[in-house]
Amino acid sequence: MRITQKTIFGNFMRDINKNRGEMAKIQSDLSSGRTVRVPSQDPVSFQRSRILTEDIRKEEQFQSNIESGLRQSRLAQDALDETIDRLIEIKEKVVQGASSSLGESNRESMADSISGIRDSLISTLNLSYGDRYLFAGTNSGEKPFELDGTAVGGVANGSNNKSPRVQAGDGVNIDISVTGSEIRNTPAGDLFEVIGNIEQALRDNDVDALNNLLPDVDESIEHVTDVTSRLGNNINRMDFMFEQYEATRITKEADISRLIDTDYAEAFSDLQRIEVAYESAMAVHTTMFKNTLLDYL
Numbered sequence: 486m487r488i489t490q491k492t493i494f495g496n497f498m499r500d501i502n503k504n505r506g507e508m509a510k511i512q513s514d515l516s517s518g519r520t521v522r523v524p525s526q527d528p529v530s531f532q533r534s535r536i537l538t539e540d541i542r543k544e545e546q547f548q549s550n551i552e553s554g555l556r557q558s559r560l561a562q563d564a565l566d567e568t569i570d571r572l573i574e575i576k577e578k579v580v581q582g583a584s585s586s587l588g589e590s591n592r593e594s595m596a597d598s599i600s601g602i603r604d605s606l607i608s609t610l611n612l613s614y615g616d617r618y619l620f621a622g623t624n625s626g627e628k629p630f631e632l633d634g635t636a637v638g639g640v641a642n643g644s645n646n647k648s649p650r651v652q653a654g655d656g657v658n659i660d661i662s663v664t665g666s667e668i669r670n671t672p673a674g675d676l677f678e679v680i681g682n683i684e685q686a687l688r689d690n691d692v693d694a695l696n697n698l699l700p701d702v703d704e705s706i707e708h709v710t711d712v713t714s715r716l717g718n719n720i721n722r723m724d725f726m727f728e729q730y731e732a733t734r735i736t737k738e739a740d741i742s743r744l745i746d747t748d749y750a751e752a753f754s755d756l757q758r759i760e761v762a763y764e765s766a767m768a769v770h771t772t773m774f775k776n777t778l779l780d781y782l
Contacts, residue, residue, distance in 0.1 A: 537737045544730045547654055551727045554651035554661040558720045561619045561662040564612045565713040568668070569706060571602050571609070575683060576702045582687050583695040596687035603680050607632065607640060610665060622664035623647040629665030630677075638677025642666060653726050659719050663712050671708040673701035 524531045578595050581587065607630045610620050617625040622645040633641035644665030650658045669676040679701045686694035 534741045537741050541734055541737050544734060547652065548727055548730050550651040551653050551723045551730075554653070554659065555720065555723050555727070557614050557617075557619055557649070558661045558716060558723070560612060560614060562713060562716055562720065564609050564619070565663075565668075565709060565716065567609050568606060569709050569713065571606050572702065572706045572709060575599060575602055575680065576699070576706065578687075579683055579695055579699055579702055583692055583699070585692060589690045592687040592690050596684045599680060599684040599687060603640075603677065603684070604632070606680075610668065617649070618643075619649070619662045620644060620665040620668060622666065623649060625649060638669075638675045638679075638681045640669075640677040642669065651723075653723060657726075659723055660716075661719065661723075663716055668709060668712060671705045673704040673708075676705055676709075679705055 578598060582592050582595050610630055611628050612619050618627065618629055619625075621627055621629040621643060624643065624645045627643040629642065629644035631641040631643060632639060636642070642665060646664055646666050648660040648664055648667075649662055650660045653659045671679065673679055679698070683695070683698050683702070686698060
């Protein structure tokens, strides 16, 4: 079989062009940082990376929701902790007022203190975050509590029974606060009515009534403590989910990198190998085509 110079040259050019193409691809991979940039390069890896990227984007939105929810929940938790402290202060005054050693003027002064504590509770529970009242339920544009002599306990309720919540995952919604209605609805009755009864008993100098009101105060404290504990559980749950998303994001980003990113060490090694092959081929070409017919005789 006779191999002509034209055939040799054709094979040589095919190999040279192949080397050039491989070098161009590797250089493109190195400059872009990606080995898979379009579906045609690796349909399976490209599609898988797109799915993982979309998962990360969605989970980052959930993380953003959780961050906002945590800020509001922690503010609400602080307000509830302060509410418990104020209720404990009220209990201390009830215990003091029930003592037979106290006079009428002392109880009148304590009644004024109870009134002041009630007002401070209203202020605390009217906590807002931006333009939202945290204890108003989904009726967040309205103050949950307002002084009103005609309302139960002398305090009007602007809250509803639906807690604000955030979407923390697919089909996962978490309450980020509690409603004002829930706070005041204690086993002993309306929270502000209990406080109002204590104030009135002090003004009436009624020791028996004060003693009878002690269990109501204890139930109110226990009720608000339970509500606060439940909110604390939701905070812990959001914290856990946020950390879970953070961990899975790192894993998914590593998977995406493995699927489509350039392995620089491998790419540089391949580029070096192809460059050596290309330079060797060019050297052979130069030597071969300098020869004449006499060189083969």
